[in-house]
Amino acid sequence: MEIKASDTYRCELTGGLSFESMVSLMELYQPLISAQAAVVYMTLAAEASSLRTQQSHSRLFALCGIDPLTFDRAMAKLEEYMLVRIYRKESENRSNYIYVLNPPMSAKSFTNSAIFMNRYMNAMGSKQMETTLSKLNSDTLSTQGYQDITRTVVHTSRKEEEDLSYTKVKPRYRFSVDDTTINFDYEKFIASTSPLVYPVELRTTENLSLIGKLATVYGLSPDQMRILVSRCVSLSTMEFNADRLKILAARTEGEVTKASDIYSLSPVSFLQAKQNGAQVTPTDKKLIEHLAMDMHFSNEVINVMLEYILSVSSNRLNPKFVDMVAAEWARDGIETKEQALLEAKKQIRKTSSQKTNIRIDMPEYIRQQQEGNLPKSKKATEETLNAVRELQNKMKD
Template sequence: MENSGEAIIQLSGTFHQDSTKVLTLLYYPIIGKDAFILYQLLYSLEDLSIGVNQIIELSNLNDGTYQKARETLEEFGLLKTFLNTSENRWLYFVCPPLDSTSFFSHDSYARIFINECGARQYDYLKAYFHVDEMKTDGYLDVSKPLDTSRLDLWNDKKEEVFQNNKANEQRVYDFDFNVFLQGMDRIFPIRLRTPENLSFIAQLSSIYGIDERDMKCLVQRSIHPSTKEFDKDLLKELVFVSRKNVKASKDPYKMGPVAFFKSKQNGAPVSNSDKHLLESLCVDYGFTNEVVNVLIEYCLDKTNQSFNHSYVEKVASSWARLKIDTKEKALNQINKVPTRKKAPEWYENTEQTKPSQQSLQEALKLQEKLKGSEG
C-alpha cells in the first residue's frame, strides 16, 4: 500500500527566478541524485492524477529507492505528502526550494552542505550567489521591537478560540471526497483542490449537514464563470441560505449541528443568528458535531427552549476549558452538574386552613386596641 494507489500532483507556493539554480547547486549535493530526479519528475507532472507505480517507472527507481527519495524531499521541505488511507489516494504538493539567502542562513541546511561538500565549495557558492552579510560595526540597532501592548486586550476567551482553531486545523471530517470529486475534473480542477479548499468544503458540509452530491452543486455555483476561480465566500453564503431538508441519521448526535437544531424545532427554519452561533461552536471552539449537538440539547432544556446565546457561550467556554471533545465527556459533564435543591415539604405546602370564629374576634379586638393607642 505504501507505493500503490493514485496520486494527485500539484505545485504549492511561489517558485522564484533562481529556483532551478538553487535546486541544482545547493540542494542536489545534499539530497542526492534519486531525490533530485524524483523532484524534477513530480514538477513536470503538475496537475495530473497518476498511479504511484507509474511515477516509480518514469523515475527509473525501484520501490525502496523511490520511497527513500520521496522521504528525503519531504525532509528538506520540497514535498508535502498527504494520504487518504481508506481510499489509498495520495496528494503530492511540490514545494519551491528556499532562495539562496534563506538556504545559507538556514542552520541545518548550511551545516549539512558543509558536512557533505566542504567549506571551500560552500564559500565558493556563497560568493556565486552574492550573499554578502552586511557589517554592522559602528552602527546602533534602532529597529523597533514588537509592541506587545497590542495583546493587552487578550483574554481567556480569545486564548480558548486560538487554541481550538489550532486543533481544528488538523480535524478530519466525515466527507467522501471520491463522491464529491466524481465528474468534477473540469468544474473543480486539480489546481483548486488545495488542502485549505478541501478542508473548507468538508467543514461546511459537516456543520450544515449538506451531503457530497448537494455540495457539488453549490461548489459549481461558487466557481467564477470568467476567471474560473473558487469563491469561498460565495460558497459559504450559498450554504448559509440553503434550506434543503436533511435526512435524519441513525445517531442524531452525528448530524450537522444546523440540521440537528432544525430537527429540535420541528423542521422550522434556523435563524441566521442561531446559524452563526452554531458555526462558531464548531469553528471557533473546535467542538465536534456530537459535542455541539449535546450542548444544543442541554442548553435548550435549561433555558425552556429559548436557546439563549449568552448562556450557550458560557457553557461552551466552560466545556472548552474542561477539554470536552467527545459525546461521552459531554454527557458525563451534564450528569455532574448539580440540580437545584428541592424546597422542603413545609415550604411547598401552601394549603391554608380557615381561621376559627374565636380567632377572628380576638384579632378584631387587637386591631381596635391598636387604633386607640395610636389616637
C-alpha cells in the first residue's frame, strides 16, 4: 500500500500491552520482523494509549524516524505476523487509516510454534536461540491431575449476578477431572499447539472433547493430534472440520506403548493384539469409535466387551450383536473394568449353562439297536429273489 504523509491514521490496541508482551516482541519477534517494524509497533501502541483524533502520517514518520517506503515495509512485516489489522476509507483528497494492534503471542506460545522457531533459528543461529530460550524458560508448576478447590467469593449483588452482561461471560472450554472415558494429555496438546495452527476461537468444549476421545480410541499422542488438527482447520473461514478429523484419526497408526494392564490399551491396539498383530479393518475401527463416541464407554470397558464378544461369537464382531451387548451394558450401568469383567463372566457362565441343558433325543431305531430290541428281518422268498434277478438282467440290456 502507498501511504502519503497527508493521509490520516488512528490506532487501537486490543487487550493492552503487558511487560511480558513487550519482552516477547523485542526478544522473539524483532529478529523476524526487523527493528524498524518493532519501533513502528511500539510507537503505534503508544499512540493508541492517548490518541483519539486523526493525525497525519507525517507525525508518525517523524516519531519513528523513517520514510514512507520503510514504514510500508515495516507494516507488511507486522501484517505477516498478525500483529496489526489495517482498515482504510477513501475520502476526496486523502485516505484515512485505522490500525488495530494485536498483542504478541506469549513467549510460551511462540516457542511452541515450530514454524516461528525455525525462522528464529535461521535469523539468530542455534547458539543465540538457546540463549534466548534459557532466559525465557522458567519453572512452572503443572496443575494437571489436581482439582481446583479455591473458595468462590461473590462480591456482587444478586441482581447484578442475574444481569445479562454477567451471565454471558463463560469459559471457552472446561474439562471434567472425573471423565474416565478420555485418556489424553490436554496440557501438552494445548501448550504445544500454536494459535496460528489451532485458533483459540475454535477450542470449544465440543471440539476439544472430540480430540481427546479420538486420541483415546486410536492411541494417538498429543503431537500426532496436533498435526491432524492442523489439517482440519480453515483459517480463512475460521472453521473446524470434525468429520475430517475422524477420518484422519482412523487412518493414523497409534504409537506403540507398553502397559502393565492390557485392558488399559487403546481399543484399536487391544483388538490388534487379539488379531496377532494384524491391522484392524476400517469397519471394526468405526465400530470401536461408535462404542466410545456414542455409547460413552471407557477404553477398559470397551476392551473387556470386545474380548467377551470375540469369545462367544467365534472371533467375529457382528455389528448388530455388538450393539445389542453395548445397549445391555449401558442399561446395566457398566462403567468400570471391574464391572465389565463381572458382567462378562456372568454372561459366559449363563451361556455355558444353557448349552449343557440342551437335550437331543436319538432316533428310535438307534435306541432299539442299542437295547437289542430291533425286530428280526424276514428271509426273502425264492419268488422275490427271481424277480430281483430278472430286473437286474433288464437293466444290463
